[in-house]
Amino acid sequence: MLVDGVPYRTIWLADDGWAVEIIDQTRLPHAFVTRRLETLQAAANAIGDMQVRGAPLIGACAAYGMALAMHADPSADNLARSYDRLLATRPTAVNLRWALDEMAGLLRELSPNARATAAYRRAAEICDEDVATCEAIGGHGLALIEAAARGKSAGEPVNLLTHCNAGWLATVDWGTALAPIYKAHERGLALHVWVDETRPRNQGAALTAWELGRHGVPHTVIVDNAGGHLMQHGRVDLCIVGTDRTTARGDVCNKIGTYLKALAAHDNGVPFYVALPHSTIDWTIHDGVAEIPIEQRDPAEVLEIAGLTPAGEVARVALTPAGSAAANYAFDVTPARLVSGLITERGVCAASADGLAGLYPEHAPEHAPEQADG
Ligand code: MRU
Secondary structure, three states: OEEOOEEOOOEEEOOOOOOEEEEOOOOOOOOOOEEEEOOHHHHHHHHHOOOOOOHHHHHHHHHHHHHHHHHHOOOHHHHHHHHHHHHOOOOOOOHHHHHHHHHHHHHHOOOHHHHHHHHHHHHHHHHHHHHHHHHHHHHHHHHHHHHHHHOOOOOOOEEEEEOOOOOHHHOOOOOOOOHHHHHHHHOOOOEEEEEEOOOOOOHHHHHHHHHHHHHOOOEEEEOHHHHHHHHHOOOOOEEEEOOOEEEOOOOEEEEOOHHHHHHHHHHHOOOEEEEOOHHHEEOOOOOHHHHOOOOEOOOHHHHEEEEEOOOOOEEEEEOOOOOOOOOOEOEEEEOHHHOOEEEEOOEEEOOOHHHHHHHOHHHOOOOOOOOOOO
16 A cells, blocks of 8 residues: 555565564554564564564464564574464464465474474564455455445445454554445445544554545544444444454454444445455364353453644543443454354355355364354
């Protein structure tokens, strides 16, 4: 995607061919800052501190973290330690484990002196694959937006609603939920996106609004609780969100608050789609509510908020009375029955074991329990 006319990915190899560079997402939308990562520890901190975030990008950064680790010390001990260190950074997005398994599976088979070169090569492939995958998701999701546009009179925009940031900043490029929106925008379709602010870290207000704005896509930031009201009044044609982990039967875990949007969409007959690459599917589990670990983050993210002061500085301020406790659940699970369909790089399918098995027959679960309706 373009930033001030310059094409960027969210992660890339530095000109020296071994360090890794990222966009520091904690500085957006008020400053565009890139950072150089030189060590495994720096890569792990970038994920843990959410300088990089979003399920596919977490995986890509972890892959490059393994490459940095092998550059420093390609021993089997360091390989195992680095895998564990990176895996411990964030618990919910399964792309992290997927990417680490890809890297470790390859590197364990090699002699130490071959590991660094192979690690950089595979990390670069993971990034390129993510770009191609997300672009394909965009192509498949485009058909849904085109269908919604056919129900509109000339010039009337399709109104979409999205939650958190599942745009190009959450991936290597294109995004998942936003890829169909970028494709539709490229085609010249009239669009308008309702952007949930996504408390407490405000990935919607800070990141989704920033990238849509840079790309010229009309959008409006709304508070997290506004979506239901807009749906009741016919102001949302289609919801598209991302996911951090999708189970083999199609339950989707995404940023906290996604479930409430899905309930509102269900109650109002608004289609609710979830966009995801294959690396977000956890084929080992079925019941998302029972089986997906939900990250709990620092309560300070709820108790305080950061913003730009009139003096042009970013400052944190307190929101709550001193002494109030806060809980900070970062994700929730939307049961498959509330999801109209899954938009993948292989096409759109029902959010069900059969739907996913149809697109990914190599993973077809033999005895996956379907969720009862109701
Ligand atoms: O905590 P974050 O910002 O990493 O959470 C990101 C999300 O919840 C996204 O919706 C998800 O990763 C989908 S990514 C394309």
